[in-house]
Amino acid sequence: MSPGAPEPSDRDAPLVDVEDxxxxxxxxxxVSGVDLRVDRGDLVGLVxxxxxxxxxxxxxxxxxxxxxxxxVRLDGEAVADLSAxxxxxRVASVPQETNLAFDFRVRHVxxxxxxxxxxxxxxxxxxxxxxxxxAMDAAGVSRFSDRPITAVSGGERQxxxxxxxxxxxxxxxxxxxxxxxxxxxxxxxxxxxxxxxVDDGRGALAAIHDLDAAARYCDELVVVANGGVHAAGSxxxxxxxxxxxxxxxxxxxxxxxxxxxxxxxxxxxxxxADDPSGETVxxxxxxxxxxxxxxxxARTIARxxxxxxxxxxxxxxxxxxxxxxxxxxxxxVVSAPAFEPVDDETLEAAVALASEADVTVAVGGDxxxxxxxxxxxxxxxxVDGDATDEAVxxxxxxxxxxxxxxxxxxxxxxxxxxxxxxxxxx
Amino acid sequence: MHAWTRSMAWSAAxxxxxxxxxxxxxxxxxxxxxxxxxxxxxxxxxxxxxxVEFTSLGGGPLLLPGxxxxxxxxxxFPVDDVHRQIVVGVRLPRILLAALVGFALAAAGTVMQGxxxxxxxxxxxxxxxxxxxxxxxxxxxxxxxxSVTLPLPIVGAVDVGVSDGTGLSLFAFVxxxxxxxxxxxxxxxxxxxxxxxxxxxxxxxxxxxxxxxSYLQLQAGESLRRIVAWLMGHLSGAAWSDVAVTAAVVPPLxxxxxxxxxxxxxxxxGEEEARGLGIAVERTKRILLGAxxxxxxxxxxxxxxxxxxxxxxxxxxxLVVGPDHRVLLPTAALAGGSFLVAADTVARSGSTELPVGxxxxxxxxxxxxxxxxNREVHEL
Numbered sequence: 189m190s191p192g193a194p195e196p197s198d199r200d201a202p203l204v205d206v207e208d209x210x211x212x213x214x215x216x217x218x219v220s221g222v223d224l225r226v227d228r229g230d231l232v233g234l235v236x237x238x239x240x241x242x243x244x245x246x247x248x249x250x251x252x253x254x255x256x257x258x259x260v261r262l263d264g265e266a267v268a269d270l271s272a273x274x275x276x277x278r279v280a281s282v283p284q285e286t287n288l289a290f291d292f293r294v295r296h297v298x299x300x301x302x303x304x305x306x307x308x309x310x311x312x313x314x315x316x317x318x319x320x321x322x323a324m325d326a327a328g329v330s331r332f333s334d335r336p337i338t339a340v341s342g343g344e345r346q347x348x349x350x351x352x353x354x355x356x357x358x359x360x361x362x363x364x365x366x367x368x369x370x371x372x373x374x375x376x377x378x379x380x381x382x383x384x385x386v387d388d389g390r391g392a393l394a395a396i397h398d399l400d401a402a403a404r405y406c407d408e409l410v411v412v413a414n415g416g417v418h419a420a421g422s423x424x425x426x427x428x429x430x431x432x433x434x435x436x437x438x439x440x441x442x443x444x445x446x447x448x449x450x451x452x453x454x455x456x457x458x459x460x461a462d463d464p465s466g467e468t469v470x471x472x473x474x475x476x477x478x479x480x481x482x483x484x485x486a487r488t489i490a491r492x493x494x495x496x497x498x499x500x501x502x503x504x505x506x507x508x509x510x511x512x513x514x515x516x517x518x519x520x521v522v523s524a525p526a527f528e529p530v531d532d533e534t535l536e537a538a539v540a541l542a543s544e545a546d547v548t549v550a551v552g553g554d555x556x557x558x559x560x561x562x563x564x565x566x567x568x569x570x571v572d573g574d575a576t577d578e579a580v581x582x583x584x585x586x587x588x589x590x591x592x593x594x595x596x597x598x599x600x601x602x603x604x605x606x607x608x609x610x611x612x613x614x
Numbered sequence: 615m616h617a618w619t620r621s622m623a624w625s626a627a628x629x630x631x632x633x634x635x636x637x638x639x640x641x642x643x644x645x646x647x648x649x650x651x652x653x654x655x656x657x658x659x660x661x662x663x664x665x666v667e668f669t670s671l672g673g674g675p676l677l678l679p680g681x682x683x684x685x686x687x688x689x690x691f692p693v694d695d696v697h698r699q700i701v702v703g704v705r706l707p708r709i710l711l712a713a714l715v716g717f718a719l720a721a722a723g724t725v726m727q728g729x730x731x732x733x734x735x736x737x738x739x740x741x742x743x744x745x746x747x748x749x750x751x752x753x754x755x756x757x758x759x760x761s762v763t764l765p766l767p768i769v770g771a772v773d774v775g776v777s778d779g780t781g782l783s784l785f786a787f788v789x790x791x792x793x794x795x796x797x798x799x800x801x802x803x804x805x806x807x808x809x810x811x812x813x814x815x816x817x818x819x820x821x822x823x824x825x826x827x828s829y830l831q832l833q834a835g836e837s838l839r840r841i842v843a844w845l846m847g848h849l850s851g852a853a854w855s856d857v858a859v860t861a862a863v864v865p866p867l868x869x870x871x872x873x874x875x876x877x878x879x880x881x882x883x884g885e886e887e888a889r890g891l892g893i894a895v896e897r898t899k900r901i902l903l904g905a906x907x908x909x910x911x912x913x914x915x916x917x918x919x920x921x922x923x924x925x926x927x928x929x930x931x932x933l934v935v936g937p938d939h940r941v942l943l944p945t946a947a948l949a950g951g952s953f954l955v956a957a958d959t960v961a962r963s964g965s966t967e968l969p970v971g972x973x974x975x976x977x978x979x980x981x982x983x984x985x986x987x988n989r990e991v992h993e994l
Binding site: 247250251252271272273274275276277279280281283286287290291292293296297300301303304306308309311312356 | 616617618728731873876879880882883884886887889890891892893894895932936937938
């Protein structure tokens with residue numbers, strides 16, 4: 189086969205096909221039982237906490253580490269049977285970082301991407317020149333192509349590595365945190381570029397930290413956590429509060445970005461660490477009704493949903509921020525048209541939800557038309573609009589536990605929590 | 615401009631420089647000979663084969679047919695006979711050996727600095743120089759009373775005996791390769807040779823061999839002077855047979871290294887990325903290490919330990935031509951040749967002859983300090 193000729197490929201086989209992959213470093217298992225595939229036209233996101241093994245999976249796919257079990261196939265052929273050169277024509281990878289010891293010019297580094305296509309003494313042909321030029325234009329590095337690689341910024345360097353991978357002109361791309369050191373503009377441009385390449389028939393697997401970006405650009409997400417694939421599927425199916433809690437050990441609220449309509453993840457610091465009883469928040473899941481409107485109520489709803497509580501909300505004005513967040517959280521929502529009196533039927537629905545709830549949380553001082561809802565609740569916790577997340581969660585937790593009533597430590601924390609709101613209303 | 619084109623242009627210029635340095639060097643000495651006379655003497659000494667006659671099937675160790683080649687010298691410029699003797703018989707083999715050794719050391723140094731991604735690397739880093747020194751010192755201290763006839767290409771059969779300097783060179787050569795192989799074997803586990811382990815194994819082996827050499831020096835008695843001279847590097851007493859052996863070994867290995875110049879560039883990105891770009895990393899590393907060890911061994915076997923050539927010449931040229939090994943490797947090698955010829959000319963033209971290693975170190979160390987102070991080294 190002459191250098192530069194395309195690799196024969198089985199068009200039906202997935203570009204990357206990983207089956208039951210297991211990798212261990214010495215006796216320490218990093219990942220096991222990993223299954224994933226990347227087809228032409230697919231952008232697959234690899235998400236998961238630090239140290240979960242995302243980079244390890246990428247390294248196994250490009251053949252730089254030998255798996256302890258399972259198989260990796262590129263275009264239908266086992267990567268273990270491919271030479272470095274054959275692998276280099278099938279997958280190109282953009283590493284997280286690189287340490288170039290000598291000051292090669294940017295153009296030269298991009299030209300190195302042609303290595304798997306060149307024979308030992310081949311010069312760069314017209315085809316190579318074109319590939320290098322196009323790659324540099326696409327990645328936006330042409331402007332500084334004559335600068336030494338040691339004299340460009342971290343973000344620019346990351347784009348040089350992307351250009352090098354593009355110059356390789358492989359059907360599959362592996363990206364390890366391709367936007368980690370990029371500014372917001374270049375991060376979006378990079379992902380748009382990868383998206384375009386994928387739409388033109390390539391396939392890409394990208395480890396991405398930014399869950400919102402992953403949701404926005406990927407066709408499929410694979411969540412790697414706890415030594416294996418925790419969940420896989422479309423971003424909507426995978427990015428849920430439950431998955432994120434299990435995979436990242438984080439309390440997160442998954443809403444929709446009003447700007448893109450895609451999933452938007454807001455993570456909160458877990459507060460179970462300072463729970464004096466040692467109980468985790470999850471184990472104290474409650475049925476909570478929230479009364480209030482506007483951004484303050486929305487924030488409270490998001491935080492309570494992230495903590496895993498079962499929520500209902502109402503009455504809220506239709507189209508209110510709190511109503512939108514409550515819908516994203518999967519809460520039962522009772523809403524009424526804004527700027528109109530609330531009819532009895534609606535109010536009754538909300539009263540019913542509140543009376544079923546373990547705790548009712550009133551956000552903001554003025555209950556307004558919701559006074560009957562609070563009156564129907566067994567327990568009411570009132571929180572100010574500027575209450576901290578910790579205070580909200582602590583108040584909910586305490587109001588449910590018999591012994592926690594009047595815990596001096598929590599009371600000492602400050603004014604946001606008020607008790608006995610029922611009396612005040614009466 | 616294309617990298618190989620650029621490489622050719624630079625190499626042509628540096629090759630011309632090397633020739634000029636050699637001619638000037640041949641003119642300098644106790645008897646000063648005009649450069650034109652040097653050129654005439656050299657041209658006169660050129661011979662062309664004019665006929666080949668196959669004699670019987672040879673009975674030599676290789677069972678090659680005996681070949682008689684007839685030579686004729688096409689030029690006959692009038693040259694003073696004494697001058698001709700000095701130039702062709704005395705100075706020229708020494709100068710050519712210096713050029714070849716400098717060429718080999720600078721080429722190996724360039725490859726080692728790239729290979730280890732470390733500007734402090736030089737050809738001795740994988741134990742080659744220590745091994746050569748150990749072999750040579752052992753030979754000097756315990757002369758082996760054996761005589762072997764070696765069938766060598768080009769030179770023909772060479773008798774190796776106790777009294778022969780070739781025995782010394784042979785021991786040095788074997789010692790160099792044994793040490794390099796030892797370092798490689800120590801650093802290799804399950805088919806992989808991590809560069810960092812290799813570096814440390816090199817340090818360990820060098821330290822150990824240093825102890826051996828020191829002990830042998832204590833036992834040396836009267837031959838200590840000879841040991842010290844060898845350890846400091848020397849080119850005196852260079853014979854045409856030394857030149858022939860070196861010339862047979864160095865250029866092919868250099869071409870092999872040059873064939874891997876682009877791979878060496880890509881290896882600078884790191885081994886994992888090099889693998890991703892289609893380089894068979896472990897095999898390439900073995901070839902680069904093996905060829906570097908051999909080419910260095912060929913150099914130090916005849917000339918002893920000559921420091922700094924393999925360290926500073928690649929640095930100098932990297933400043934001038936940049937880091938691309940397709941350009942850097944041939945230019946550094948040619949410049950290394952010029953540097954060592956010039957250094958040896960200085961070494962032999964004083965009132966007492968100095969070991970050339972003293973001259974290269976005396977010139978090289980200040981230059982290295984200059985590099986340190988002027989940013990280049992910490993940026994690498």
